[in-house]
Every structure is written in structure tokens, then in C-alpha cells.
Amino acid sequence: MTRRVWLGAAASMALPVYPGRASQDTESVPHIEHNLYSSAATREALRRGQLPASFLWENKALRLGVNELGRTHGIDVWLDRRLDPQQEISLRFPAESAPPTLYRALMSIAKLAGAAVGMIENIAYIGPVESVARVQCAAVVLYDRMHRFSGDRSPMAPPLEWADISSYNDILAQIAQGSGWSIAGRLPHDLLHAGRWNSPATLATQLTLLLAGFDMTAEPAGPRALRLVPLGKNTEWQTIYQPSELVGTRLSPTAIQQLQRRFPSARAVQQPSGWHVSGPTDFHLALMTPPPPQLNANASRWQRMRWTFQVKNKPAKVVLDSLSTSIGFDTHWSSTALEKGNQTISFEVANADLDTLLQAFARASGLQVIRQGSVVQIDHRQSQ
Structure with a gap:
């Protein structure tokens, strides 16, 4: 991962600035030095999310449907525990006006389930509308803080698989044992269906997803030590990207202005050290996501x-x-x-x-x- 270098505002005055309307005080927006979303795994997930998808669901259980869709397209999907996994979804995708991408399909499914979807590293998280942006931000912050405590090594987690009727605390203990990090705190008792994450992910991602359904996250409590804490309110974060990390066509003034209609508080500032980007995770990802491939001629x-x-x-x-x-x-x-x-x-x-x-x-x-x-x-x- 690339360590980020911060420059003062004076250094960027002569270069293009595309400001948004601030909704969070700039000082309260976390500065991220080690970016969870700069990984090759994230880029591959973003690429897969832009591939075509089509299906017809008739009264299909939510959990069954998203698991099948994820396996078919090679991407892991995590359902928040607060959603009903047995609720039946009927959907023909794509509709005539919808871009036929996998990520657009997940958005349509989430909307029918009364939820939203957001990428957390390389895993698609479907959760309550009011929680997704907060959970995404929490994952970025936790990864950054863990990276600082663990030196230059990225805290990666081993493959994760759990048996039927495992509890969330069982999985928490499994993560702690496999990673070598101690985790202080326990979760309320609840059980899960058997499952696994097929894609390798960071420890920060696994913990964030596991804790999200309880409105909790984790924070470092010392070297290789974590403790459970309430999920914060932040939805936005800021970092510096090298131009090669972003998609060039997304960086024109017109493209950024179009994005800011969706994300009014976001901003992108070109500095000598790179692009300073601030806003919710989906704004960052929009600048990193390649366009859908052209359909076969x-x-x-x-x-x-x-x-x-x-x-x-x-x-x-x-x-x-x-x-x-x-x-x-x-x-x-x-x-x-x-x-x-x-x-x-x-x-x-x-x-x-x-x-x-x-x-x-x-x-x-x-x-x-x-x-x-x-x-x-x-x-x-x-x-x-």
C-alpha cells in the first residue's frame, strides 16, 4: 500500500479544484494514509461489478439469490443480520433502462429488500440504508489504524468459513485465532447459516462486516490488540491518490461535476502529490471504477x-x-x-x-x- 503525503492548501491553489458543498467539517473527516481501497483485490471486484448480469427471480429467497449471484460472478456478498434473509424477491434484470452490470443488479436487489449496497474492499455489503456509508467509512478507518499499529505490513485475514448455527462470537473468536490479534469484547448472541468468504480480504474488512449488524466496529487498543466500540457517525473520509489509481475519464471537470450531483459534499483537488479526494466511499469508488465493457459487436x-x-x-x-x-x-x-x-x-x-x-x-x-x-x-x- 502507498503511504499518503499531505500538502497544505497553498500548494494546490494554482491547480484545478472541484469543490463540493461541505456537509461534514473538514477537520472531522478522517485523513487516511493507508487506503483499504487501493488494493488489487478491490480493483478486481470493481471490474467484476461492471460486467454484464442478467437473471429472472420469481419469489426467490434473498440469501439464496445473492449467494447464487455472487458465486456465478465470482464476488462475495454479505447480508446484514438485520435484513430478513428469507424475504422473497421477484426481479427481472435488466430492466429496459438499466445498465446491465452486476453492481446495478445488486443495487436493484437491495432496493427491493428495503436496503442499500456498498463495496467494502472486495465484498459487496447489503445492509440498512442508513448504515451502509457509515460501515464503509468504518472499514477504511479501521484498516488505516491497524496498518499504523502493525507497521508496514497489511493485516490480512486467513480464509473464513463457518458451520451452520455458528454464533457471531464463534466467528469473532475464529478471526482472532487465525489473525493473531486479540479482540476485547463480545457480541449479543445470534446465529448464522453456514457460509464462507471465497475471496481473500483484510482483517479490517472481515471484522467490519461481522460487527456491522450490531452497529459496532473495532479500534486498536495496542499492538495487535483490538476492542469493540460503537459504530461511528462518519460517512466521509479523505486521502491522496496517484493519478494512476483513478480512472482518467472520471477526472474531467464535467465528470466530477456530474458525480457531485450525487455526492454534493464531495470534492476532488489536484495537488502536486496527486489527487486529494474527500467524500463518502461511493464517491471515491466512482473515481476508481472503470466504465462497463462494450457489448460484443x-x-x-x-x-x-x-x-x-x-x-x-x-x-x-x-x-x-x-x-x-x-x-x-x-x-x-x-x-x-x-x-x-x-x-x-x-x-x-x-x-x-x-x-x-x-x-x-x-x-x-x-x-x-x-x-x-x-x-x-x-x-x-x-x-x-
Whole structure:
């Protein structure tokens, strides 16, 4: 991680300044020297969040749905304990006007659940609307403080997996034992379903997510020692970025002004040492997030093309993989759909467009198939 060097205001007077309207006193906004979001893991998660996603949920349990979506797209999702994991969500994504990205899909799901979503390092956190920005800020502050106490080493956590009906205190003890940091304090008793985080994450991220549902966080109490404390009210933080850490197209005056319509208190100041950015975490991430990839140029041609196709007694996944290779689209299989990938199917079409061909496959396989541009999402079809 890069150590941040702070310059006085006079050093930046001759360079572009894009101020917002301050909602938190500048002195109360934490200065971050060691930025949790500067990691390669965060950049990979931001890239994945911009990839296309498509699905159709009909009365799907929230926990089941987000877990499947996360596994399909290679990103971990954490549900706050205050949300009902069994609440049923019905959603066809994308809607006509929505950019078909994974992160936009998570935003739509969270909204239907009466919640919000925010990235914490490389994990998508879905929690109460009033909590997400505070939890994101708490993670940044905790990482920065732990980094200072542990010298130049980044406090990384080992892979985390827990059994069914584990308590939050069980996981807290597991984190403490695996990391070598002592943690003073206990949480109210509550149980979790079995789960795991597949992506490596920092100790600060794991602790922040675990504690968020209790409106708590942690702070250093000494070398390799932490204590539980109430979650703070701060939602904003500030740091210095090198230009290479940000996306160039996000740094024009017009682009920043557009962002400030969403984040009125945020600001970005170009200094000799880099870009001084202050605001909520989502403002920082907006400056770091690459634009969605362009859809495959084949997608527009497919509207004019027609196919004649016949298959008899072939495994469903083999059939779709063959079509994917010959036509040129990408496939995303959910874990539950893959379980039916070996079943044999038979169907035929004549002079059919791509969507008609895919729906013939869907009927023969009993799977749910949704195409968005050059990406075809395959999921288990829920019984009516």
C-alpha cells in the first residue's frame, strides 16, 4: 500500500479544484494514509461489478439469490443480520433502462429488500440504508489504524468459513485465532447459516462486516490488540491518490461535476502529490471504477441472422457450449443450473433468430435462459 503525503492548501491553489458543498467539517473527516481501497483485490471486484448480469427471480429467497449471484460472478456478498434473509424477491434484470452490470443488479436487489449496497474492499455489503456509508467509512478507518499499529505490513485475514448455527462470537473468536490479534469484547448472541468468504480480504474488512449488524466496529487498543466500540457517525473520509489509481475519464471537470450531483459534499483537488479526494466511499469508488465493457459487436448482427439447428440426446451444457463457441456469445451458469447441465436434451429449430434458438434450448432443458447483449445467463427454473 502507498503511504499518503499531505500538502497544505497553498500548494494546490494554482491547480484545478472541484469543490463540493461541505456537509461534514473538514477537520472531522478522517485523513487516511493507508487506503483499504487501493488494493488489487478491490480493483478486481470493481471490474467484476461492471460486467454484464442478467437473471429472472420469481419469489426467490434473498440469501439464496445473492449467494447464487455472487458465486456465478465470482464476488462475495454479505447480508446484514438485520435484513430478513428469507424475504422473497421477484426481479427481472435488466430492466429496459438499466445498465446491465452486476453492481446495478445488486443495487436493484437491495432496493427491493428495503436496503442499500456498498463495496467494502472486495465484498459487496447489503445492509440498512442508513448504515451502509457509515460501515464503509468504518472499514477504511479501521484498516488505516491497524496498518499504523502493525507497521508496514497489511493485516490480512486467513480464509473464513463457518458451520451452520455458528454464533457471531464463534466467528469473532475464529478471526482472532487465525489473525493473531486479540479482540476485547463480545457480541449479543445470534446465529448464522453456514457460509464462507471465497475471496481473500483484510482483517479490517472481515471484522467490519461481522460487527456491522450490531452497529459496532473495532479500534486498536495496542499492538495487535483490538476492542469493540460503537459504530461511528462518519460517512466521509479523505486521502491522496496517484493519478494512476483513478480512472482518467472520471477526472474531467464535467465528470466530477456530474458525480457531485450525487455526492454534493464531495470534492476532488489536484495537488502536486496527486489527487486529494474527500467524500463518502461511493464517491471515491466512482473515481476508481472503470466504465462497463462494450457489448460484443456481434450482438447487433445477431438481430439479422437466422439459424437452423437440430440436436438429439446431447448433454445440455455441451449443447450450449457448442452454440456459444460457434455463434460467439458468453455464458454464465449459476451453480444450481450446472447441476442440470449433464441431462440429455433434444430439440430443433428452423430459420430462427438467436433468442428463439435460446428459448428452444430453455424449453428442452427446463432451465431459465436470459440474454443481455453478448452474455447469456443460465439459471435453475423455479417451479410455479
